[in-house]
Amino acid sequence: MDSAVLLDLLGNENRRRILRLLSHKSCYVTEISEYLGVSPKAVIDHLSRLEEAGLVESHTDSRRRKYFHISRDVRLEVNVSRHGFGVKSAYPANPGLDIDGRCPHMRLDDHVPDGTPADRDDLAELATEFDRLQELENELSLAQRWIHGRMTETLDRLNERLGVDADSRFFAELLAAVVATDGSTSAVAETVGADRPTVEEGLRRLESGGLLRKGGDSWALA
Numbered sequence: 001m002d003s004a005v006l007l008d009l010l011g012n013e014n015r016r017r018i019l020r021l022l023s024h025k026s027c028y029v030t031e032i033s034e035y036l037g038v039s040p041k042a043v044i045d046h047l048s049r050l051e052e053a054g055l056v057e058s059h060t061d062s063r064r065r066k067y068f069h070i071s072r073d074v075r076l077e078v079n080v081s082r083h084g085f086g087v088k089s090a091y092p093a094n095p096g097l098d099i100d101g102r103c104p105h106m107r108l109d110d111h112v113p114d115g116t117p118a119d120r121d122d123l124a125e126l127a128t129e130f131d132r133l134q135e136l137e138n139e140l141s142l143a144q145r146w147i148h149g150r151m152t153e154t155l156d157r158l159n160e161r162l163g164v165d166a167d168s169r170f171f172a173e174l175l176a177a178v179v180a181t182d183g184s185t186s187a188v189a190e191t192v193g194a195d196r197p198t199v200e201e202g203l204r205r206l207e208s209g210g211l212l213r214k215g216g217d218s219w220a221l222a
Contacts, residue, residue: 003087006076009053014038015046019070022056026069081148083155083169162209170194174202175211175221183218 010016014036021027021035029047033040047068050056057071072091079086155168162171173192181187189199203219206212213222 003076003089006053006074006089007078007087009049009055010076012046014042015050018043018046018050019055022068022070026059026067028065028067032068079148081152083152161211162205171202171206174199174206178203178212178219178221183220185217185219188219 010019017036018032021032027035029040029043032047033043036043047056047058051058054071055074056068058066058068060066075090075092077086077088077090155172158168158172158175162168170192174188177188177191181191185196185200185203188203189196192199194202203212203214207214207219207222210222212219214220
C-alpha cells in the first residue's frame with residue numbers, strides 16, 4: 001500500500017480507534033458503533049475504507065452475524081526533521097529472513113530461538129521468546145532515536161560546510177556515493193538514483209564549496 005494513502009487513512013481518529021479495538025478481538029458493526037459512540041452508518045463507512053485498503057476483512061459466524069478483524073500486519077514509519085520528511089510502510093518479513101546477513105550492524109545471536117512460534121509447544125519457551133522480543137523492540141526503538149539524532153547532527157554540520165540553506169541530505173548522499181564508488185558521475189548517479197544533470201550540478205556545488213575535487217572523469221573528497 002502507498003504510504004501516503006495509509007497515513008491519510010489513519011489520520012482519522014475513529015478509524016484508529018476501530019483498529020485499536022479490532023487488535024484485541026473481532027467485532028460486529030453494532031459493537032463498534034457502541035464503542036465509538038457514532039452511528040452504525042458511520043462505522044460501515046470507516047470499515048469500507050479500511051477494507052479497501054486491505055487492513056480489515058470480515059467473516060460470518062454460524063448465526064450469520066458479520067464480524068470484522070484486522071487482515072494483515074503493517075508498520076508505518078513517519079520521519080520529520082529539519083532535513084526532510086518521509087513516510088514508509090512495511091509488512092512483516094518472512095520468518096526465514098537472514099537478519100544477520102541483511103543487517104550487519106545488528107546481531108541477535110542466540111537470543112531468539114530458531115523456528116516460528118507455531119512450531120513450539122513449550123509454553124515456557126514461548127514466554128521467554130516473547131519477553132526477549134519485547135526487550136529487543138525497546139532496544140530498536142532507542143537505536144532509531146539515536147540514529148535520527150546523529151543523522152540530524154551530521155546533516156547540520158554538512159549545511160555549515162556548504163554555507164547555505166541547502167538540501168543537505170541529497171548532498172550527503174552524493175558524498176557517500178563518491179566514497180563508495182569509483183567516483184565517476186555515472187556511478188554516483190546510479191547509486192543515488194537521480195538523473196545525471198541533477199547529479200552533475202550537485203557535484204559541482206560540492207566542488208565550489210571545497211568538499212570535492214575532480215580529477216579526470218572522477219570525483220574525490222577534497
